[in-house]
Amino acid sequence: MNKSVIVNNLSKKYGETKAIENINFEVNNSEIFGLIGPDGAGKSTIIRILTSLILADSGKCTLNGLDVVKDYKKIRKIIGYMPGRFSLYQDLTVEENLKFFATVFGTSIEENYDLIKDIYHQIESFKKRRAGKLSGGMKQKLALSCALIHKPEILVLDEPTTGVDAVSRKEFWDMLKKLKEKDITIIVSTPYMDEASLCDRVALIQKGNIMQINTPEKIINNFTKELLSIKSKNIYKLLKDLRKYPEYRSAFPFGQNIHFTSNETIADIENIKNFLINNGHQNIDIKAIKANIEDCFMELMT
Amino acid sequence: MRTIIFILEKEFKQIFRNKIMIPIIFVVPFVQLLILVHAATFEIKNIDLLVVDNDFSSTSRQIISKFKGSPFFNLVESEFSVKKAEESLYNDKADVVLVIPSGFEKKLIKENKSDLQLLVNAINGVVAGLSNYYASAIIMSVNKDLIVEMYGVSKNSSSFKQINIEYSHWYNPQLNYKTYMVPGILVLLVTIIGLYLSGMNLVREKEVGTIEQINVTPIKKYQFIIGKLVPFWIIAMFELAFGLVLGKLLFDIPIIGNLFLVFGVAAIYLLVILGIGLFISTITENQLQAMFFAFFFTLIFILMSGLFTSVESMPKWGQFINKINPIAYFIKVMRMILLKGSGFKDIIPEISALLFYAFSILGLAIWRYRKTT
Numbered sequence: 204m205n206k207s208v209i210v211n212n213l214s215k216k217y218g219e220t221k222a223i224e225n226i227n228f229e230v231n232n233s234e235i236f237g238l239i240g241p242d243g244a245g246k247s248t249i250i251r252i253l254t255s256l257i258l259a260d261s262g263k264c265t266l267n268g269l270d271v272v273k274d275y276k277k278i279r280k281i282i283g284y285m286p287g288r289f290s291l292y293q294d295l296t297v298e299e300n301l302k303f304f305a306t307v308f309g310t311s312i313e314e315n316y317d318l319i320k321d322i323y324h325q326i327e328s329f330k331k332r333r334a335g336k337l338s339g340g341m342k343q344k345l346a347l348s349c350a351l352i353h354k355p356e357i358l359v360l361d362e363p364t365t366g367v368d369a370v371s372r373k374e375f376w377d378m379l380k381k382l383k384e385k386d387i388t389i390i391v392s393t394p395y396m397d398e399a400s401l402c403d404r405v406a407l408i409q410k411g412n413i414m415q416i417n418t419p420e421k422i423i424n425n426f427t428k429e430l431l432s433i434k435s436k437n438i439y440k441l442l443k444d445l446r447k448y449p450e451y452r453s454a455f456p457f458g459q460n461i462h463f464t465s466n467e468t469i470a471d472i473e474n475i476k477n478f479l480i481n482n483g484h485q486n487i488d489i490k491a492i493k494a495n496i497e498d499c500f501m502e503l504m505t
Numbered sequence: 506m507r508t509i510i511f512i513l514e515k516e517f518k519q520i521f522r523n524k525i526m527i528p529i530i531f532v533v534p535f536v537q538l539l540i541l542v543h544a545a546t547f548e549i550k551n552i553d554l555l556v557v558d559n560d561f562s563s564t565s566r567q568i569i570s571k572f573k574g575s576p577f578f579n580l581v582e583s584e585f586s587v588k589k590a591e592e593s594l595y596n597d598k599a600d601v602v603l604v605i606p607s608g609f610e611k612k613l614i615k616e617n618k619s620d621l622q623l624l625v626n627a628i629n630g631v632v633a634g635l636s637n638y639y640a641s642a643i644i645m646s647v648n649k650d651l652i653v654e655m656y657g658v659s660k661n662s663s664s665f666k667q668i669n670i671e672y673s674h675w676y677n678p679q680l681n682y683k684t685y686m687v688p689g690i691l692v693l694l695v696t697i698i699g700l701y702l703s704g705m706n707l708v709r710e711k712e713v714g715t716i717e718q719i720n721v722t723p724i725k726k727y728q729f730i731i732g733k734l735v736p737f738w739i740i741a742m743f744e745l746a747f748g749l750v751l752g753k754l755l756f757d758i759p760i761i762g763n764l765f766l767v768f769g770v771a772a773i774y775l776l777v778i779l780g781i782g783l784f785i786s787t788i789t790e791n792q793l794q795a796m797f798f799a800f801f802f803t804l805i806f807i808l809m810s811g812l813f814t815s816v817e818s819m820p821k822w823g824q825f826i827n828k829i830n831p832i833a834y835f836i837k838v839m840r841m842i843l844l845k846g847s848g849f850k851d852i853i854p855e856i857s858a859l860l861f862y863a864f865s866i867l868g869l870a871i872w873r874y875r876k877t878t
Contacts, residue, residue, distance in 0.1 A: 254721050279723050290718040294522050295515065306511045307722045349718070 205232040207388040213262035222248040223411040237402030238392040245411040246392035254284045283355035287362040293335030308353035319348045340371035360391040396497035414503040426494040428464040434488040444482045512732025534748045542686045554578045555599035562610035577639045687752040688839035689812040699741040703782035704795045712791040734779045762842035773859045777831045780866035787873040806832045
């Protein structure tokens, strides 16, 4: 399969702080590649180097064979970039924004209307409205339209769904799926673990290092420990007590439950239950569950 | 070129969509000209005078009536005790106290000379000096009248020896302060519009984050800078024209020199100002900081420019600093062309200084701009 993006030993420091260290990954042609990690992991730094906005201290990075440093002018023509913060002109209307970005890329709305039709169609009825007056979801659709208007080969999105409601988030991922079918390579960063499973492949990033790169399924399959979801009346006390369990390995709060792994190959559910009863817990519920990406992420961190 | 036109189109749309913009363009010149030209005057009138007349003679009355007749003095009160007069001076009820001691006339006749006392509030040195000067002039003229009366010589007779100085004020014969102020205020106007609006506009792209999106487009830096500065160059030139029309209509300022020359120099001057605006935008992160920097620059440059005070009376080092003060050059040139009718040859030094300035500051700003973003 053709490699669209090749990142080699990328490092960047801000003053004394290491933002990213020895980052390596490759993105295949027309796949959705996710950079998954908490705030401050270095996702935005990687993206800003890829989009030629900042220079890396060391390492090499090519997009469709073009070097981000040497060929930055050519790169700007083949990438579409949607920054994390809404970066369109708030005092221009929806249509004016789109037209402006089309013209600076030497194209027109009509020429590439096909590509953005599905997305732009949803906000077209507001085209005379100023961008600053749009709702969060609509702003995001406009930003995506503007990033796509010059028919980029690679689309780079920095936390596109942060601060967007659940329905808009789902719609947004559906749009990305459709774009992928149109042969656009997509690199997307997100702090939401649940979005990882929507990517073709993901890189799990923590403190400037990539911990694992794989398809979401394989990452989950690599989780070999038996995972238990435990619930009781007093969640806080439950967490504290579980950490005192002799065979304790890890325990993280997860919604109303606690996800727990023990050091035994097969966890003794009865034993854990008795341990909790002895500690005065009521309404105890223990289930073996299948791990998700977040569990894998936490596992990698321990 | 096409790209620049698109950026210009976008800029103009944004500028005129800003609700505050139209008032800034049309109201600011009006207010500045109307208020500043009238208020910032150095002519001193209505000096409040308090008289302590302890003599009650015809001579003392003659002196007082001369003061009353002067346009500069305004007789507010008469007192009999110097102590009370001093109190009024202290309470700001009077600016100047004239004390005529008892026996003033008698002494004058007997000894051929007599003393008057003048108490002047000297908190404002300029006002005090001028009050003193005006009062002395009045007393001198009374003195002359007395000599004529006593010795019976004609004022114009040859036996009355003295040097007479006849004044002739060139380029502003009526010593009209407004004529002097308007060209300076116009410079102020053009400077503020050019510097503040351009600096703020550029840094706003940084503050709002739109520069991020622009930076990944094929727009080149020079195209972006031209697209950003040209609108304000045009607006500032329009402001100058608008201000000149207002000045002519409201104050009937003389426009003796060539107007094309005025606009030609303004065109160069604006390059300097926009360059400073661009430079400020490269060293600041948001509009607030840019505003503060612009304010700092304009405040110092305006106060040193010779708009209100004369550059010639500044200390040598001050005059030296003024060599890098673009406002000083432009105010000087404006006054020379408008009031004196100076031609191109007369202002070559100023034009070359401004040209040199424009190239260096724009070069520096563009260099910094490329480095930072």
